[in-house]
Amino acid sequence: MTNSHAGSFGAAAAAYERGRPPYPQEALDWLLPGGKPRVLDLGAGTGKLTRHLRDRGLDVVAVDPSDGMLAELGRALPGVPAHRGSAEDIPLPDQSVDVVLCAQAWHWVDTTRALPEIARVLAPGGRLGLIWNVRDERTAWVRRLGAIIGNAEMDRSPRIEAPFGPVATATFGWTHRIKAGELRDLVASRSRIILMPADERAAVLAQVRQLTATHPALVGRSSYELPYLTQCAQASLLPSL
DSSP, rough: OOOOOOOOOHHHEEEEEEHHHOOOOOHHHHHHOOOOEEEEEEEEEEHHHHHHHHHHTTTTEESSOOHHHHHHHHHHHHHSSEEEETTTTSSSSTTEEEEEESOOOOOGOOHHHHHHHHHHHHEEEEEEEEEEEETTSSHHHHHHHHHHHHOOOOOOOOOOOOTOOOOEEEEEEEEEEEEEEHHHHHHSSSSSTTTTTTTHHHHHHHHHHHHHHHHHTTTSSSEEEEEEEEEEEEBBBBBOO
């Protein structure tokens, strides 16, 4: 996870917290083993995934490279241990967790360095899980939103190799209710938008406001049903030779 991208997200941490969606419980049921595993939320951001794990009564620790994101996480989840770090440099002891989850962040990771580091902090037979929320653009207004903010697909391939075993994948469809202001925060928290010059960013947000004021599915509404596809992948640590 690069420092430049970490810094860009930190500048919009409050918007990220307000606008980004949670995760469906079905996806977490699929990603997590039974029992009470110790879980590392890697690239935790403001704690969108962390709070789900805490609410399940799990022993969870958060790691993120952005001080701004960790500050938001600390305000929302004051009892959860949180550390500055990255997938390539995890500030935890060897074999200290049973599961490492990475939400919305694996595409920033240098897997050559990160996979051995993740394996180091996992207990024998531990699990690495990845999760992404992706807007379901089969809905017309969501497709138009994607055209406004840039809907070029990033690489979400699992890219999990040795010392991990075969990768399993699953997708879960669900809907998130979002308010008009939260929709603008969702857009404003995207790294591509954050890194734009101020005038270009303002122009994009103006188009989003126009969309909510004119599209037949949105006009006159104070909240909207935003459909998502949550994509997941998992692999277990292979036994050492």
